[in-house]
Amino acid sequence: MSDANVYAVKTLTSKEYFAPGHRACSGCGQAVAVRMVQKALGRNIVMASATGCMEVVSSPFPQSSWEVPWIHVAFENAAAVASGIEAGLKAQRRKGKIDGRKITVVAMAGDGGTADIGLQALSGALERGHDFLYVCYDNEAYMNTGVQRSSATPFGAVTTTSPAGRVNSGQLTWKKNMMRITAAHDIPYAATASPSHPLDLVEKVKKGMETEGPAYLHVLSPCPPGWGIAAEDSIQLARLAVETGIFPLYEIDKGKHRITMNLEKLVPVKQYLKKQGRFRRLSPEMMEEIQERVCKEWQELREKAEQIDPSAGADEALSKEQEGETEAAKIFRVKAGAPV
Amino acid sequence: MFVKIISRPGTTREHETGSWRMGLKPQFLREKCIDCSLCALLCPEGVLKGSGKNTYQTDYRYCKGCGICAEECPEKDIIMVKEEDEA
Numbered sequence: 001m002s003d004a005n006v007y008a009v010k011t012l013t014s015k016e017y018f019a020p021g022h023r024a025c026s027g028c029g030q031a032v033a034v035r036m037v038q039k040a041l042g043r044n045i046v047m048a049s050a051t052g053c054m055e056v057v058s059s060p061f062p063q064s065s066w067e068v069p070w071i072h073v074a075f076e077n078a079a080a081v082a083s084g085i086e087a088g089l090k091a092q093r094r095k096g097k098i099d100g101r102k103i104t105v106v107a108m109a110g111d112g113g114t115a116d117i118g119l120q121a122l123s124g125a126l127e128r129g130h131d132f133l134y135v136c137y138d139n140e141a142y143m144n145t146g147v148q149r150s151s152a153t154p155f156g157a158v159t160t161t162s163p164a165g166r167v168n169s170g171q172l173t174w175k176k177n178m179m180r181i182t183a184a185h186d187i188p189y190a191a192t193a194s195p196s197h198p199l200d201l202v203e204k205v206k207k208g209m210e211t212e213g214p215a216y217l218h219v220l221s222p223c224p225p226g227w228g229i230a231a232e233d234s235i236q237l238a239r240l241a242v243e244t245g246i247f248p249l250y251e252i253d254k255g256k257h258r259i260t261m262n263l264e265k266l267v268p269v270k271q272y273l274k275k276q277g278r279f280r281r282l283s284p285e286m287m288e289e290i291q292e293r294v295c296k297e298w299q300e301l302r303e304k305a306e307q308i309d310p311s312a313g314a315d316e317a318l319s320k321e322q323e324g325e326t327e328a329a330k331i332f333r334v335k336a337g338a339p340v
Numbered sequence: 341m342f343v344k345i346i347s348r349p350g351t352t353r354e355h356e357t358g359s360w361r362m363g364l365k366p367q368f369l370r371e372k373c374i375d376c377s378l379c380a381l382l383c384p385e386g387v388l389k390g391s392g393k394n395t396y397q398t399d400y401r402y403c404k405g406c407g408i409c410a411e412e413c414p415e416k417d418i419i420m421v422k423e424e425d426e427a
Contacts, residue, residue, distance in 0.1 A: 016386045020357070021356065022352050029384075032383075058352070062351070064351055064352065231406040234406075
């Protein structure tokens with residue numbers, strides 16, 4: 001098969017920087033995302049990781065899954081530690097203790113470590129303009145302690161601290177929009193990515209690495225036990241989240257919005273919601289409410305993207321549809337999330 | 341007192357997670373494989389490897405049997421079988 005996108009997947013290194021034997025649950029979407037991000041980052045990196053699922057599963061003492069320099073720090077200060085590493089590397093380079101090779105500083109945290117607990121450290125680091133990449137793996141609750149709600153939990157989702165009962169059927173508030181918060185700091189690069197669209201994710205990680213100054217990447221990571229889904233469905237759910245418009249893939253490059261996965265038509269959110277155990281108690285009215293909100297936000301996003309770049313219209317995507325490719329190649333291209 | 345808190349890289353390999361499988365394991369039919377390597381890319385363990393058509397295989401010492409490879413294979417060339425049915 002001579003599809004260029006297949007080739008693009010193969011250019012990814014086969015080297016693993018995230019060793020097997022980690023204790024992630026079967027079918028963990030976050031482990032898939034971490035592996036892909038590590039492949040894109042390569043080995044010239046230093047990572048600071050906040051407490052969270054990935055810290056717990058990858059570093060059961062005295063073992064470690066990481067094959068890159070990796071530091072575990074407290075829940076709230078992944079961004080602060082990454083700032084310190086970046087400043088330290090700068091100082092060592094100035095004193096001639098290390099050569100001038102580029103070393104990417106990466107901070108990783110879950111949605112709790114980003115949207116709730118680590119928000120002020122992240123805000124500070126973004127404001128000071130350190131040259132680092134912050135990756136948030138968003139599994140939409142505090143999964144490693146047993147599914148407690150976080151501010152990134154979507155409306156209507158059942159967690160142990162937002163249970164469904166006679167009066168309420170899950171989380172009462174809407175998901176915190178981290179992209180808008182980070183973009184409000186006027187950082188050079190912010191993007192959303194999903195492991196169901198690996199090419200798109202890798203491209204964004206590379207862009208974030210090359211950016212001078214802070215870059216923010218928000219990666220959706222489906223969690224089979226927390227979301228109440230089957231282990232094999234986790235990537236499919238991530239794809240549905242993109243296709244329904246619940247988690248649109250876009251980037252904000254120096255203030256310009258660009259939708260990287262353009263959707264002709266949104267899939268009804270019902271298809272995404274009914275597959276998950278955490279949304280089982282949603283009433284039809286609530287589902288309607290979610291659909292309305294998703295459509296409104298998608299419309300807003302499109303307006304923002306079109307305002308800057310009128311060529312990012314829907315017609316162009318259609319004309320680029322490659323002709324003569326086999327059905328499997330097409331499925332693959334869609335699955336791998338090749339940019340339209 | 342100093343306590344050694346640095347772990348050697350990649351040492352979780354000592355812990356084989358294959359026993360986590362709940363009765364199902366992936367089987368590679370090797371009939372319609374198009375060498376897209378999507379299964380290798382989407383394996384949460386990163387133990388699914390191959391180069392070229394019909395060469396993909398997983399390491400059953402680590403495979404947790406999640407079934408993502410079988411679900412995502414565009415040609416449905418990977419199926420989940422019961423452990424004891426393995427040829």
